[in-house]
Amino acid sequence: MAGRALIVAIAVAAFFIAPHALAEFHLFQICLVAGTALVVLGLIVVTGFAGQISLAQAAFVALGGYGSAILAARWGIPLWAGVPIVSIGAFVVGFVLGQMTLRVSGHYLALVTLAVTAIVQIALIYSDNVTGGAAGMPVPAFEIFGLTLSTGGQLYYVIVPATAMLFLAVHHLNHSHYGRALAAIRQSETAAELMGLNVLRYKAAAFGASGFLGAFGGGLLAPLSTYLDPAQFGITQSVYFLAVAVVGGMMSPLGALVGSIVFVLLPDFLQAFQTYLGLVFALLLLGFIVLRPEGLAGLRLPKGIVAALPRLGGERR
Amino acid sequence: MTERLLHVDSVTVRFGGLVALDNVSVDIARGTIHAVIGPNGAGKSTLLNVVTGLYRASEGDVTFEEESLSGRAPHLITRQGIARTFQNTELFGEMTALDNVVVALDSRYACNGISAALHDGRWRASEAEARGEARELLALVGLSEDQDSAAAALPFGKQRRLEIARALATQPKLLLLDEPAAGLRAAEIEALNRVLLDLRTNHGLTILVIDHVMALVMAISDRISVLNFGRKIAEGVPEEVRASPEVIEAYLGKKAAHAFSA
Ligand SMILES: Nc1ncnc2c1ncn2[C@@H]1O[C@H](COP(=O)(O)OP(=O)(O)O)[C@@H](O)[C@H]1O
Ligand SMILES: [Mg+2]
Numbered sequence: 264m265a266g267r268a269l270i271v272a273i274a275v276a277a278f279f280i281a282p283h284a285l286a287e288f289h290l291f292q293i294c295l296v297a298g299t300a301l302v303v304l305g306l307i308v309v310t311g312f313a314g315q316i317s318l319a320q321a322a323f324v325a326l327g328g329y330g331s332a333i334l335a336a337r338w339g340i341p342l343w344a345g346v347p348i349v350s351i352g353a354f355v356v357g358f359v360l361g362q363m364t365l366r367v368s369g370h371y372l373a374l375v376t377l378a379v380t381a382i383v384q385i386a387l388i389y390s391d392n393v394t395g396g397a398a399g400m401p402v403p404a405f406e407i408f409g410l411t412l413s414t415g416g417q418l419y420y421v422i423v424p425a426t427a428m429l430f431l432a433v434h435h436l437n438h439s440h441y442g443r444a445l446a447a448i449r450q451s452e453t454a455a456e457l458m459g460l461n462v463l464r465y466k467a468a469a470f471g472a473s474g475f476l477g478a479f480g481g482g483l484l485a486p487l488s489t490y491l492d493p494a495q496f497g498i499t500q501s502v503y504f505l506a507v508a509v510v511g512g513m514m515s516p517l518g519a520l521v522g523s524i525v526f527v528l529l530p531d532f533l534q535a536f537q538t539y540l541g542l543v544f545a546l547l548l549l550g551f552i553v554l555r556p557e558g559l560a561g562l563r564l565p566k567g568i569v570a571a572l573p574r575l576g577g578e579r580r
Numbered sequence: 581m582t583e584r585l586l587h588v589d590s591v592t593v594r595f596g597g598l599v600a601l602d603n604v605s606v607d608i609a610r611g612t613i614h615a616v617i618g619p620n621g622a623g624k625s626t627l628l629n630v631v632t633g634l635y636r637a638s639e640g641d642v643t644f645e646e647e648s649l650s651g652r653a654p655h656l657i658t659r660q661g662i663a664r665t666f667q668n669t670e671l672f673g674e675m676t677a678l679d680n681v682v683v684a685l686d687s688r689y690a691c692n693g694i695s696a697a698l699h700d701g702r703w704r705a706s707e708a709e710a711r712g713e714a715r716e717l718l719a720l721v722g723l724s725e726d727q728d729s730a731a732a733a734l735p736f737g738k739q740r741r742l743e744i745a746r747a748l749a750t751q752p753k754l755l756l757l758d759e760p761a762a763g764l765r766a767a768e769i770e771a772l773n774r775v776l777l778d779l780r781t782n783h784g785l786t787i788l789v790i791d792h793v794m795a796l797v798m799a800i801s802d803r804i805s806v807l808n809f810g811r812k813i814a815e816g817v818p819e820e821v822r823a824s825p826e827v828i829e830a831y832l833g834k835k836a837a838h839a840f841s842a
Contacts, residue, residue, distance in 0.1 A: 432697040432698075435696060435697050435698065435699045435703075436693070436696055436697050438699075439690075439691075439696035439697075439699070439703060439707075440682075440683075440686040440689075440690040440691075440696065441693070441696060443675075443679060443682065443683050443686060444683065444686065446672065446674070446675060447672045447675070447683045450672040450673055450674060450675070451670045451671070451672060453634065453654075453666075453670055454666070454670035454671070454672065455672075455683070456653075456654040456655050456658075457632060457634075457654055457655070457658055457663070457664060458655075458658065458683055458684040458687075458746065458749075458750060459655050459658040459659050459684065459687045459750050460655055460683070460686075460687070461655050462655070
């Protein structure tokens with residue numbers, strides 16, 4: 264308990280010191296990492312925890328971004344209220360979609376969720392009186408307590424705490440009967456069913472959670488990017504989120520954070536290779552699937568590190 | 581006659597051309613231990629799979645407390661009061677023994693989603709309650725020492741008993757056990773038999789136990805049905821079944837049957 268309190272104290276201190284110690288650009292990047300991590304966290308819940316591959320994440324992100332922007336522009340609902348509202352809507356959409364599609368699995372599910380992303384993107388293009396069509400729409404400013412937050416340094420105070428709280432909630436849920444049920448379903452679906460678990464409902468709830476987190480992340484990222492257009496939410500983007508999850512590690516919330524840090528910071532390190540960035544990401548994805556399916560977060564296990572160290576040492580010699 | 585709890589009514593199960601169960605009827609009386617025996621491939625596991633909703637009967641019906649179970653989803657049949665173990669154990673291998681049981685208790689104890697997300701007092705209380713009952717169930721099958729071991733790491737005999745504890749956690753009226761004695765040593769079978777008799781006598785449970793070796797269930801069964809090639813060939817109290825020429829023939833072949841009758 265004392266250890267936990269210490270960690271919380273350090274995290275809170277770091278949170279308030281960072282804006283004074285870091286440049287605006289870095290705060291923007293922290294926001295980008297946090298928003299992306301939230302989106303990828305949704306993917307980890309549905310694909311990692313519930314074992315259902317989803318390529319619909321970009322669609323949920325679009326729902327969160329566009330949904331809250333439209334609520335603000337048309338009905339004057341501020342983003343701080345609009346983002347949670349739209350996210351709850353995305354949960355319902357994900358849950359219903361899950362009930363309908365999760366009887367199937369594997370390749371077929373990948374295709375269905377891929378189709379969802381494609382349909383949402385097309386809908387955004389053709390509903391141009393609401394969404395601005397292919398040209399897109401500006402995102403209204405994030406206003407709260409009479410303040411207008413527009414830069415990364417300002418949005419930092421909303422995006423980082425919201426992300427931290429949702430990560431904590433997912434961590435808690437994963438260590439409650441929800442996480443237990445999903446783990447049971449992963450390990451033996453038949454036995455889980457015969458323990459009285461409504462397997463389809465749990466899977467659908469996981470899909471709903473991925474919708475909620477995707478939309479929440481999308482709603483937070485939108486004011487950061489200030490402009491939305493359908494090209495940001497295509498199938499490529501869904502694959503990108505999947506790559507972040509695979510590289511970070513599918514089986515723990517930490518994987519979402521680690522993967523997002525890598526994928527947000529990597530382009531800076533690889534500036535010389537800007538044109539080949541897509542290729543680098545694709546190779547990373549492939550490499551991790553083949554060589555390190557548990558992702559980078561799997562590394563944090565002391566067991567893994569202990570086991571790997573002598574081996575690495577041995578190879579060097 | 582005692583009240584019947586489960587009624588398997590002329591059930592036929594076909595897999596393509598193969599008839600796994602051929603017009604089988606069995607009644608299980610409440611408060612008894614009923615054994616279904618028969619050689620490998622006789623259709624015993626198929627019978628359990630039909631009762632628990634994993635397989636559909638091609639013909640016939642299963643009623644539980646005089647209510648038809650046909651077409652009902654497995655998790656609803658479990659909630660109705662039927663639980664089972666598996667021939668090749670189906671534990672949640674990476675979870676601890678305790679968590680394996682808690683999973684089955686969750687549908688009764690789990691708190692709401694908000695409490696679970698906050699890990700608040702209500703969540704703590706529901707976890708503590710579920711864990712407390714899980715520990716009692718582990719004690720009942722003699723696994724108190726093993727609650728923190730991963731299920732997959734337990735020796736086979738203990739895995740079998742863990743499956744029983746997990747099944748009991750769903751509060752069944754009827755417990756179905758698929759070859760619980762297979763692969764166990766004599767001492768382990770003794771322990772298992774004691775647990776089953778205790779469950780029937782002191783906890784009012786009805787038990788349907790499957791075995792392919794006769795001797796094991798003879799000692800504890802009130803009634804025995806014998807399957808061979810998907811057909812029920814005999815039924816009765818243990819002494820009757822042991823003396824039945826059809827049963828001897830099914831188990832030992834024609835020659836032996838003649839030798840016995842001679
Ligand atoms: N899912 C299935 N698909 C095809 N055949 C099956 C299936 N389940 C069981 N069978 C067949 O039905 C027959 C009875 O099997 P089973 O009920 O497992 O026998 P037992 O448990 O008495 O050894 C066997 O011939 C088996 O191969
Ligand atoms: Mg069998």
